[in-house]
Amino acid sequence: MKKIRYSTIKGNSAGYLALLALLGAFAGAGLVAAYFMEHYGHYITGMNNQIVWGTPHVFAVFLIVAASGALNTASIASVFSKTAYKPLARLSGLLAIALLAGGLMILVLDLGRADRLVVAMTYYNFKSIFAWNIILYNGFFLLVAIYLWTMMDPTMSRYTKTAGVAAFVWRLILTTGTGSIFGFLVARLAYNEAIMAPLFIVMSFAFGLAILILVTMAACKWTGRPLGDALMRRLKNLLGVFIAGTLLLLLAYHLTKLYITQYHGVEAFILRDGGVYTQLFWLGWILLGSLVPLAIVYHPAWGKNRSLIGFAATLVILGGLAAMYVIIIGGQAYPLLIFPGKEVVSSFSDGVINSYTPSLPEFALGVGGFAVALIIVALAVKVLQFLPESLADEVVDPHHK
Numbered sequence: 001m002k003k004i005r006y007s008t009i010k011g012n013s014a015g016y017l018a019l020l021a022l023l024g025a026f027a028g029a030g031l032v033a034a035y036f037m038e039h040y041g042h043y044i045t046g047m048n049n050q051i052v053w054g055t056p057h058v059f060a061v062f063l064i065v066a067a068s069g070a071l072n073t074a075s076i077a078s079v080f081s082k083t084a085y086k087p088l089a090r091l092s093g094l095l096a097i098a099l100l101a102g103g104l105m106i107l108v109l110d111l112g113r114a115d116r117l118v119v120a121m122t123y124y125n126f127k128s129i130f131a132w133n134i135i136l137y138n139g140f141f142l143l144v145a146i147y148l149w150t151m152m153d154p155t156m157s158r159y160t161k162t163a164g165v166a167a168f169v170w171r172l173i174l175t176t177g178t179g180s181i182f183g184f185l186v187a188r189l190a191y192n193e194a195i196m197a198p199l200f201i202v203m204s205f206a207f208g209l210a211i212l213i214l215v216t217m218a219a220c221k222w223t224g225r226p227l228g229d230a231l232m233r234r235l236k237n238l239l240g241v242f243i244a245g246t247l248l249l250l251l252a253y254h255l256t257k258l259y260i261t262q263y264h265g266v267e268a269f270i271l272r273d274g275g276v277y278t279q280l281f282w283l284g285w286i287l288l289g290s291l292v293p294l295a296i297v298y299h300p301a302w303g304k305n306r307s308l309i310g311f312a313a314t315l316v317i318l319g320g321l322a323a324m325y326v327i328i329i330g331g332q333a334y335p336l337l338i339f340p341g342k343e344v345v346s347s348f349s350d351g352v353i354n355s356y357t358p359s360l361p362e363f364a365l366g367v368g369g370f371a372v373a374l375i376i377v378a379l380a381v382k383v384l385q386f387l388p389e390s391l392a393d394e395v396v397d398p399h400h401k
Contacts, residue, residue: 004087004396005389009223011377011382016222016242020378023371031360045362050354051332054300057108058324059366060206062177063103063373064137065200065318068171069208069242071096071144073235074151075171078164084234085389088216093148094377094386095212096171100140102373106365129181136174143167152385161202170182182327189266189332190318193256199249203320206242212237215377217310219387228393229304236309240297243290243316269353270326277330280322289319329356 009016011066036044047054066075074092077085124131147163179200182191213235220227254271257263270281293312296302303309333354381387388395 006090006385006387007115007341007389008383008385009219009381009387011378014039015345016378016382020375023055023375023378026371027366027368027375030106030109030366030371033368035362036361037365045359046357048354048356051329051356053328054356055325055329055358055362056106056365056369057328058321059369060103060106060110061178061328062320063106063369064205065175065324066211067096067099067103067140067204067339068175068178068201069204069206069302070099071167071171072205072208073165073169073212073331074147076160077154078151079168084231084396087231087391088212089387090148090151090373091216091381092212093144093151093167093206095146095215095373096144097141098373098376098380099208099211100137101376102369102371105372108370109365110126129177129184132179133174133177133235136170136177139170140167140174143170172201176367177205188331188334189337190270190327191261193253193388195249195253195256199246202242202245202249203323204253205401206239206246206316207320209239209242209311210320213313214317216312216391219381220391223387225387226390226392226395228391228396230393230397231391232306232309234305236312239316240294243297246385247286247290270330274330274333276335277326281330284322285319285326288315289322290316293319307348332356336387356373376398 046053055121071092073085074089074096077089111117121134126132143163143166147160147167150163176197177199177325182188183193183196185191212233216235217227219225220276254267257267266359270277274281293315296312297307333356333382335352335354
């Protein structure tokens, strides 16, 4: 492998400025949506007393989970000494920070009273998984920033592996914490499973890598930088492994639920009778978000087509959003189990499927978080050397002859 050279992009072309303008428009729409939600209250959204986490949380949790997975390429390069992935290590770290920032922006603006975040930052209830995640998010920003410093400053390069190991362990803990938010909610029959933590970890690998593949392909194409087949082959095969791993854990999750009589009702709701949630599960998550991308990346001919690889990565992202919708909102739509073994009858929605219809402000806020993450990446590659000058086979493939 030749020495990797990094450089900034010029960032003065019409296309670059148009990209920033488009992303800025989406980010601005998100801020306007947050203003309306704060000013008029959450009644303008589809959220209610039963569905308290709505579409913004779908986007936010997806971005937070993907942030952990986006760092995976850097971890493979430094922690596991796979030099073929080293050229993308800097971009991997940048994406991790940007995606987490976008996801947390959605959460903060969805509070209605964003100033209440000060309470969460100054008072910690260590019995709450949410309090743990405040620490985990801040620690992730710090450790990944240090990790990038060791990669970009030659005088600090001897500490790269140490920083990489610390960031690798921390991101696993972070994603475990995010998955445990749902696993610890015993009153929600669709959650309440220890397997939620490893499921979220493997999903993060797939979602983050899919975003990294698309960003890498776009950056190389728009800046005229070579992108060889060797690296693309490694990335798309690795994406297939993560998709298959997600399906395996998802199968274990549902088989466990189906084995226990108590969960037959919620399983029937998600897998058969849930309407939009069932459709998103089977069509969005399983078929389009998993099986079709698997078929593409491992097909002898399709797996060599750059456009189809990009399409597969896009499907994984859309399937990930469908997965978050099913898990977060579908899990709340099914009635709470407040008194196990008892039949609860009242006029306050007890024992009935809760309704939810997403609103435009919710969707705008979620897309705005995506836009903020991409704006951070677009500006960072203009001022700092995150992108390698070449990803051609003779540069990145250690076995190239």
